[in-house]
Amino acid sequence: MKNSASNQGDPMAYPILYSFRRCPYAMRARLGLYLAGQEVELREIVLKHKPEPMLAASPKGTVPVLILEDGRVVDESLAIMQWALAKQGKDPLLLTHEPGLQQAAMALIDANDNGFKPWLDKYKYADRHPEQSQEDYRAQGERFIALLEARLSEHDQLVSDAASIADYAIFPFVRQFAHVDNHWWQQAPYPKVRAWLNAHLQSTAFNAVMKKYPTWLDSGESFSLLQQ
Structure with a gap:
């Protein structure tokens, strides 16, 4: 083109x-x-x-x-x-035929965009935000990661066993969070989020x-x- x-x-x-x-x-x-x-x-x-x-x-x-x-x-x-x-x-990807799952997917995306992302930015660029330490910003972001870990303990993906718009909309941000301190990430107590993220990072899409x-x-x- x-x-x-x-x-x-x-x-x-x-x-x-x-x-x-x-x-x-x-x-x-x-x-x-x-x-x-x-x-x-x-x-x-x-x-x-x-x-x-x-x-x-x-x-x-x-x-x-x-x-x-x-x-x-x-x-x-x-x-x-x-x-x-x-x-x-x-x-099927939008889950329009299952309103409960669609609502859950949109709620997770909203939590990512409006709750997790601001802490992610401060964690990644902690030197620009000296009000708190990088570890403090990471701890705030971990609250969302812990939520994902809990959901992935129930399903293979975030709202069901099949990947939905929530998974594809959220994992790029979790990728960014993981890359800030990969050594910490590999040892963090979120094995299901790690496996979920790795699977998406290895996907054809x-x-x-x-x-x-x-x-x-x-x-x-x-x-x-x-x-x-």
């Missing part, structure tokens, strides 16, 4: 996804698109040099940003997952969406998410 941004009047073949490989929100969006079988023109960026077309579409300047063929913009990672899965009719690409600004090229 070649860059088509210079031809503003040309119809888009696929939605355009602006993404940053290591961002857990962008990972989440790419996973949802990949699992749905939804092709996009993937444009890799670096956060220090954000492309003007991306900022024009979403002035807040965060990834992911999905520009649909009709020009509509979806710039929240969970919304991108839900859009792709619903568009491609992936109801994760390895597919983590392929490295040159940045769009440097190469002028977009890349297929599905054609590896």
